[in-house]
Amino acid sequence: MYKKNILIKKRCICGGNLKEEINFGKLPLINDFKKVKTIKYPTIISQCPKCFLVQLKYAVKDSLIFPKNYSYLSADSDEKIKDYKDLIAKISSRFLRYKPMIVDIGGNDGSLMQIAKKRNFSEMNIEPTNVANISKERGIKTLKKKFNSRTANDLKKKNYYLISLFLLIFLHILII
Numbered sequence: 001m002y003k004k005n006i007l008i009k010k011r012c013i014c015g016g017n018l019k020e021e022i023n024f025g026k027l028p029l030i031n032d033f034k035k036v037k038t039i040k041y042p043t044i045i046s047q048c049p050k051c052f053l054v055q056l057k058y059a060v061k062d063s064l065i066f067p068k069n070y071s072y073l074s075a076d077s078d079e080k081i082k083d084y085k086d087l088i089a090k091i092s093s094r095f096l097r098y099k100p101m102i103v104d105i106g107g108n109d110g111s112l113m114q115i116a117k118k119r120n121f122s123e124m125n126i127e128p129t130n131v132a133n134i135s136k137e138r139g140i141k142t143l144k145k146k147f148n149s150r151t152a153n154d155l156k157k158k159n160y161y162l163i164s165l166f167l168l169i170f171l172h173i174l175i176i
């Protein structure tokens with residue numbers, strides 16, 4: 001039943017052949033654990049021996065992972081917010097003097113960019129789901145779009161992004 005919605009990743013984005021490391025069996029998609037009847041997907045962690053990127057062997061269609069009504073919010077995790085503050089502090093100490101714009105790909109509710117904005121970065125959150133509206137309401141510059149080559153080229157034309165963050169993105173998307 002799930003097979004039409006998955007792609008088996010045999011190669012890493014760098015071209016390396018992926019090697020299976022951990023098999024978690026079949027699991028529901030994120031935020032779908034409470035439903036009684038739910039589709040479960042094989043969850044196998046692979047690693048690339050060439051660049052060491054850890055990623056899922058079976059990639060589920062992004063329209064299922066990121067539905068229009070996405071319920072996960074970064075702001076719900078105190079640990080995540082603490083990590084975000086640490087990350088922005090590190091980036092700030094190295095790069096803020098260059099006054100770069102910082103862009104968060106798949107930035108959810110804008111929590112990370114809100115911290116960056118408070119540190120005087122120019123910020124941009126690119127988020128395709130409904131939680132982009134929360135980001136906008138927080139006053140974060142937000143592009144409610146899927147990040148793909150077209151979006152990247154549009155940003156490149158504007159020529160003002162220096163720092164791009166992809167937190168937990170590469171490991172489960174199919175195509176950039």
Ligand SMILES: [Zn+2]
Pocket residue numbers: 012013014015016048049050051052053
């Ligand atoms: Zn690789």
